[in-house]
Amino acid sequence: MRNELNLLELVDRYLEGTMDATERAAFEQRLTAEPELNAMLLDQRSLREGLERIAIRPAVAKAYQAHRFGKWKPWLGGASIVIVAAAGWTLWERMPREAHEEPIIEQVDQVPVDPSSVAPSDTTQRTIPYEVDTIIDTVYRVLENGKWRTVKERPEGAQVMADNVSLSSPIYATSEGTVAEDRTSAHVKRTPLPVRMEPVEIKPEFPGGMGAFYNYLEANIKHPDLTKALNGTVEVGFTIEANGDVSNAEIVKGLNAAYNAEALRVIGSMPKWKAAQQDGKPVPCRLQMPMQFRNPGGDPAPSLK
Amino acid sequence: MSDPEILEAIRNGRDHAAFVALYTHLPKVAHLVRQNSGSKDDAKDLFQDALVIFHRKVRNGDLTLTSSISTFLFAICRNLWREELRRRNRTLTNWKLEDEADEPADLTALLAREGEYSVAEKALKTLGEKCLDVLKRFYVLHEPLQAIAKTLGFAGEGAAKTRKYKCLEAARRRYKELLSSTGHSIQHA
Numbered sequence: 362m363r364n365e366l367n368l369l370e371l372v373d374r375y376l377e378g379t380m381d382a383t384e385r386a387a388f389e390q391r392l393t394a395e396p397e398l399n400a401m402l403l404d405q406r407s408l409r410e411g412l413e414r415i416a417i418r419p420a421v422a423k424a425y426q427a428h429r430f431g432k433w434k435p436w437l438g439g440a441s442i443v444i445v446a447a448a449g450w451t452l453w454e455r456m457p458r459e460a461h462e463e464p465i466i467e468q469v470d471q472v473p474v475d476p477s478s479v480a481p482s483d484t485t486q487r488t489i490p491y492e493v494d495t496i497i498d499t500v501y502r503v504l505e506n507g508k509w510r511t512v513k514e515r516p517e518g519a520q521v522m523a524d525n526v527s528l529s530s531p532i533y534a535t536s537e538g539t540v541a542e543d544r545t546s547a548h549v550k551r552t553p554l555p556v557r558m559e560p561v562e563i564k565p566e567f568p569g570g571m572g573a574f575y576n577y578l579e580a581n582i583k584h585p586d587l588t589k590a591l592n593g594t595v596e597v598g599f600t601i602e603a604n605g606d607v608s609n610a611e612i613v614k615g616l617n618a619a620y621n622a623e624a625l626r627v628i629g630s631m632p633k634w635k636a637a638q639q640d641g642k643p644v645p646c647r648l649q650m651p652m653q654f655r656n657p658g659g660d661p662a663p664s665l666k
Numbered sequence: 667m668s669d670p671e672i673l674e675a676i677r678n679g680r681d682h683a684a685f686v687a688l689y690t691h692l693p694k695v696a697h698l699v700r701q702n703s704g705s706k707d708d709a710k711d712l713f714q715d716a717l718v719i720f721h722r723k724v725r726n727g728d729l730t731l732t733s734s735i736s737t738f739l740f741a742i743c744r745n746l747w748r749e750e751l752r753r754r755n756r757t758l759t760n761w762k763l764e765d766e767a768d769e770p771a772d773l774t775a776l777l778a779r780e781g782e783y784s785v786a787e788k789a790l791k792t793l794g795e796k797c798l799d800v801l802k803r804f805y806v807l808h809e810p811l812q813a814i815a816k817t818l819g820f821a822g823e824g825a826a827k828t829r830k831y832k833c834l835e836a837a838r839r840r841y842k843e844l845l846s847s848t849g850h851s852i853q854h855a
Contacts, residue, residue: 404841413725417721417722424685
C-alpha cells in the first residue's frame with residue numbers, strides 16, 4: 362500500500378500542477394510507459410472532479426429555491442394542484458364587516474369579501490384573477506344578546522363557541538403579478554387559503570407577503586406519485602418561532618402517508634418568516650391551514666382517519 | 667447580471683448570486699425538454715447538471731465562451747438531453763432545426779469527459795458519509811490532513827491519510843463498476 366500511496370501523491374501533484382518542469386516531464390514519460398499509472402491518473406481526475414461536483418450541488422439547489430421562490434414558474438405538468446379555500450378572508454382595510462353567513466365559531470381568520478366589492482385598480486391586472494394579495498387577519502365572533510358580532514380584539518369572558526370555519530364564498534382579489542401566458546385558470550385555480558392563526562398583535566409574515574406564500578406553495582407542492590394521484594386535503598399545523606423558523610409541523614388531518622409527508626416537506630422547507638409580535642417583542646405563533654391536492658379524474662380520497 | 671458579471675461572480679466565489687442569475691435561462695431549457703418527452707423535473711435536473719458543468723469549466727479556466735452564456739447552457743442541455751433520450755430509446759421529435767446553427771463547434775470536445783465525471787459523482791455518493799467528508803475536506807476544501815484528523819476524530823495525520831486512501835480506493839472500485847455497467851452514458855446525479 363505504501364507504494365500506491367506514494368503513486369497517488371504523485372498523481373495528485375501532477376493534477377494540481379505543482380510539479381516543476383523536470384519532474385513533470387519525467388512523470389509524463391512514466392505515463393506513456395506505465396498504462397496502469399495512466400489509468401490511475403484518469404480515474405483520479407474523474408474522482409476529484411466528481412468531488413467538486415458534489416460540493417457545488419447544494420449551492421445550485423439553493424439558488425433554485427431562491428429562483429422559484431422569487432418567480433412563479435408556469436410549467437406545471439401532470440395533474441394540477443389546487444389550493445382551495447373553504448373560507449375567504451378580508452382585506453385589512455375592510456375590517457370589521459359582517460360575513461355572508463354566520464358560522465358558529467370562536468375564531469375566524471378572515472371574513473369573506475364579495476368579489477364585486479374588490480375595486481379593480483387597473484383593468485389590465487384583472488386578467489390574473491388568481492393572484493391574491495391580502496393580509497391575514499384574525500377576527501373573533503362573540504355572542505351578544507343572541508346575535509353574533511365580529512370584533513378585532515379577543516374578548517374577555519364573552520361567550521364564544523368553537524367550530525371549524527366552513528364558509529363557501531371564495532374571493533378573488535387581484536393584484537399585480539407576473540404570471541406567464543400559458544397558465545390558464547382551467548389548469549390552476551387559486552382561491553385564498555383559510556389560514557388560521559393564534560391571535561397576536563402583529564401577525565407573522567411570509568417573506569414577500571401572502572401572494573409570495575401562495576406562489577411558494579403552488580410552486581413546491583407536488584403529487585407524491587402522479588400515477589396514484591388523489592383528490593383530497595391535508596390539514597397542517599405549524600409554528601413560526603420567534604426567530605422566524607418553522608417548527609413543530611404536524612398533520613392535523615391527513616390523507617395518506619405520502620401526501621402527509623409531502624405537506625410536511627413543503628412546510629418544513631419554507632424560508633424564514635418574519636415572526637409575530639406581541640408587546641413589541643417577537644413571539645412564536647401557531648398556524649393551521651388546509652392544503653388541497655386535486656387530480657381531475659383521479660381517485661377520490663380514501664376515507665379519512 | 668450581464669454575462670461578464672456572472673463569470674466574474676463565479677471566479678470570485680459568489681456562486682449563489684451567479685446561479686440565481688443563471689436560472690433565468692431555465693424556461694427555455696424547460697420548453698425544449700417538455701417538447702421532447704421530458705417532464706418539468708427532468709428539465710430541472712438537466713439544467714442543474716448544465717450549471718454544474720458550466721461552473722466547473724469557469725473555475726478551471728478552461729472555458730472560452732464564443733457565444734452568450736445562454737446559448738452555451740442551452741447547447742449543453744440539448745446535448746445532455748439527446749444523450750438521455752438515447753438511453754430511454756427515444757429521439758428528439760420536436761427538434762427545431764434552426765436551433766442547431768448556434769451550437770458551439772467545440773462542444774463535443776468540451777463535454778467529452780463530463781459523462782465520466784458524472785459517473786464518478788454517482789460512485790462517490792455511494793460512499794459512507796464520513797468517507798465523503800474526508801475526501802471533500804482534502805480535495806475540495808484543501809484542509810491539511812492534520813486538521814482533518816482533529817475535526818473528524820482520527821488518531822493522527824497518518825490515520826487520516828490511510829482513511830483517505832481507503833475511501834478513495836472504494837470510490838474508484840465503484841466508479842469502475844458503474845462505468846462498465848453504464849457504458850459512459852450521462853447519469854443524472
